Amino acid sequence: MIAAKLELRRGAGLILLVSLAAVGSLMTAMAGLSSDRVGAWSSSGPGIVSWLNTTGLVLGPLAAAAGAWVGGRDRRLGVEELLAAVPMPRWRCDVASFGALVAAVIGGLLVVAVVVTGTVLPAITYAGGRWQVSVLLVILGCVACLAIGFALGRLVPHRWSAPVVALIVYLLSGIPTYLDNGVAQLALVSNLPSGDGQRLRLSVAALAIVWLVGLAASALLVASARRRHWALVPAVLAVVAAAQLAPLPVQWNGNSYSATWTEPDPDAMSQVCSTDEPKVCLNAVHAALLPEVTELAQPILAELPPGSVAAEQGLEHPAERPANASGEFAIPFLEGRTELFTTDVRDPDGLRAELADSFLSVWCAERTPAVSRAYGIAIALVLGPQAAAEGAESQDRVAVRLQRDPSARRAWLADYLKAGRTCDLSAFAELVS
Amino acid sequence: MMSTDPRSSASAAGHASTIRLSGLSVRYGRGRGARRALDSVDLDLTTGVHGLLGPNGAGKTTLMRVLATILTATSGEVRLLGRDVRHERDRRQIRRQLGYLPQAFGSYPRFTVREFVAYFAWLKEVPSRRAAAAVDRAIERVGLADRADTRMKSLSGGMLRRAGLAQALVNDPDVLLLDEPTVGLDPEQRITFRRLLREVGADTTVLISTHIVDDVAAICDQAILVREGRVVLRTHPAQLERLGAAFGSTEDGTSALERGYTAALHGRAVPSGVAQ
Structure with a gap:
């Protein structure tokens, strides 16, 4: 000793x-x-x-x-x-x-x-x-x-x-x-x-x-x-x-x-959810991010019709399964999104754009120009004209018209999500006409 | 061996040998390059201070290392404190009762003197309840009490040797082996050191290997001369002085003791009444 x-x-x-x-x-x-x-x-x-x-x-x-x-x-x-x-x-x-x-x-x-x-x-x-x-x-x-x-x-x-x-x-x-x-x-x-x-x-x-x-x-x-x-x-x-x-x-x-x-780790993947609506749920391992992600996701989710999606609305994805179905409104897996040794999201604007992309992506085999244009308009609508200013779709006449009319905007987004789930190309064409 | 000291014989009669060597030989190397460092050495030592004298390469350090149980004999028997050093269990027991200060030794520069000695108390398996007192006593005996909390790297050469002596004394050894212990000591330190060794030698077998014949004369009950791996003379230092008085002259500045040592090394007979 x-x-x-x-x-x-x-x-x-x-x-x-x-x-x-x-x-x-x-x-x-x-x-x-x-x-x-x-x-x-x-x-x-x-x-x-x-x-x-x-x-x-x-x-x-x-x-x-x-x-x-x-x-x-x-x-x-x-x-x-x-x-x-x-x-x-x-x-x-x-x-x-x-x-x-x-x-x-x-x-x-x-x-x-x-x-x-x-x-x-x-x-x-x-x-x-x-x-x-x-x-x-x-x-x-x-x-x-x-x-x-x-x-x-x-x-x-x-x-x-x-x-x-x-x-x-x-x-x-x-x-x-x-x-x-x-x-x-x-x-x-x-x-x-x-x-x-x-x-x-x-x-x-x-x-x-x-x-x-x-x-x-x-x-x-x-x-x-x-x-x-x-x-x-x-x-x-x-x-x-x-x-x-x-x-x-x-x-x-x-x-x-x-x-x-x-x-x-099942405990790490259990859900921790926000208390207010629209509900946002993250994996327990990312629970520290819940307030900030909720703040980013809720305005987007508020634009989307609640009845039009599956049960996983606003839910963070598990690590093993990437989002691959339209209308799931899945929050992307948040690993590496935190600034080191803090609970702050790195690049909140980027995460907001990714959330919009995750909620509105169309997973159809055929991606026509109408599908792409409808996707761009949907993104511009949920992110707002300022956030989506760099995208050409923010100047789209359909987008400009819908941004002025909230009820028409929500109806358009509901139709968009429905078309996405069914991969109805004619519905997409109608949406951008 | 040319002669033995009557006082040594007397003390040997009174006490059991603490060091007993029989036909001890040590050979370095093998084949044609082999060199015999010790050759059939027989030696019995009892309590007291014994000086080992001899020229460079005579085998003094080899003998000290064998006695310190560091070096294994090529042949012959080595018994210390009645135990055979070849047996591991005996060797461990011997080492508990052994103090050894080699000719050259290092230390841990960041340790204080007290820590250095305490570390060796632990290594020598001094019971922990006695260790602190043993450390203090050893440091005091070598005159380093006022430097106990000084780091080893700050000590002078002489103080380092005294710290080395303290580690050798910390377990109150029954056999104390000191190889060139007075090198680096100033005259005052040397006097103190001699006094200490005389005190230790009252109940301990002390063997000092040295070139300094004055030290032997001042401290030792017996001088043992070694040449070419053999013990050539065992005598009282006073007899060496008498031998020196009979040979040579004082014109070259040598002392009688030095002349006696030189004469004995070269095979001159010890004056009558001394030889056995």
Whole structure:
């Protein structure tokens, strides 16, 4: 215990903790300032973990560097001769030093998590999605980096070992993210697939845990054990787990890469609705966006006849199923629509146009000029002449006439939606005549 | 071995050997390149301060490292405190009762003196309830009490060696091995250091490897001369002085002790009444 305390107070442990916290917080601040990041934030617990996973690309190599520094320290400082004559077995000293570094890694990640969570606490509206499993894998990934660094530092106790190990771990973690195959998921850090409404499959998470723990344990045994061949046992376990994980196909499921690592999260996809009419419902994982999306969607929905659509009026789509039927009035899946670490919609005007497009799209096989013109007029009508000013249809004589007459406008839009559902081309021709 | 000191024999008769070497040989390398660092060394040491003298390459440091249980003997038997160092469990027990200060050693620069010594108290498995007091006592004994909270990187060379000695003393060892312990100490520190070692040697077997014959004369009950891996003489430092008085002259500025040491190394007989 005294060794762990000393390591934390005087050794590399304290430096590692401060470095991880500072770098992670700096990355967060930089990402928050740019505010144009897509897909990393969903106002949820999993969103925070997803961000932690992203920071692992830099924090993992930092941990590896600290491991290499401490692993080679005794020999580099010339303390080995003193240590060789003490009764305490070497592995116990290493466990104390390594334990302190693990505590530093956990502490550093915790600080980053607290900083992010503290900053965005009012913006968190969903805390499911097995975020605890993801946190465990992020921590284990960094600990595996630490262990590998420790072993390499012990084997090559040079002062340059730490930066070289950091660079190697960075490259080995970063390059696979550009590969679309299962091997990429074996990267130690920044490897977890994430998507709104998705959660890690428990079976895959269990294999990933075996992979990371096995790797870390074999590295530590190579570094510290008197009988280094013991490292073969966890190494074999790690290889077996990796052999199961590597062939899992990486694919895009409309929500996240590597659908084989994730599964839909039913709680995240449950509906959270506005209280006033017309009702707007979002998936629970995007509940933070409800007020702003409601404000954008309700004026459009108010123009549309309530009796003319199916039950999914104003409903956010699930991730797996894109809108493909006319008249559903489906709100597009809102992943990546939030400004990082806030509950504000990125580009509200763009989202408003997309909502109009989603509500009024015509999904007929044949798209005649009359269909296209009717669609343009419908968009101009629901967005208003100012919002749709750039479109030629806003100057359309039919649109201009209808904009002046609200009851005629609603009747026209009802006919438009009816024509869209039935793909009645003659009805479209009549609408634009 | 040419001779033994009667006082050593007397003390050996009174006490059981804490260090016993029988036919100890250590060889470095293999085949034609092999070099014998120690050759059939027999040695029995009991409580008291013993000085290990010899030229560079004589095998002093190798002997210290074998006794510190760091280096394994090629052949022969090494028993410390009645235990055989070849057995792992015995070796661990020996190390609990061993203090070792190597010729060159490093430290953790960010640790304070107190933390450095406390860390070694932990490594030496000093019971935690006694550790804090043991650390304070060791630091005080080496005269670093006023520097206990100074970081190791801020210490001078002499203070570093004293901190090293404190870590060697922290477990109240029964066997204390010091390799060139007075290097870097100023005259005042050396005097304090000698006093400390005499005090420690009252109930501990202390073996000091050194080039400085004056240290041996001032502290040691027995001088052990090593040459080419063999123990060539065991005697009281006073007898070395007498040998020096019989050979050479003071014109070249050497002391009688130095001349005695040189003479003994080159096989000159110790004056009668000394040799056994």
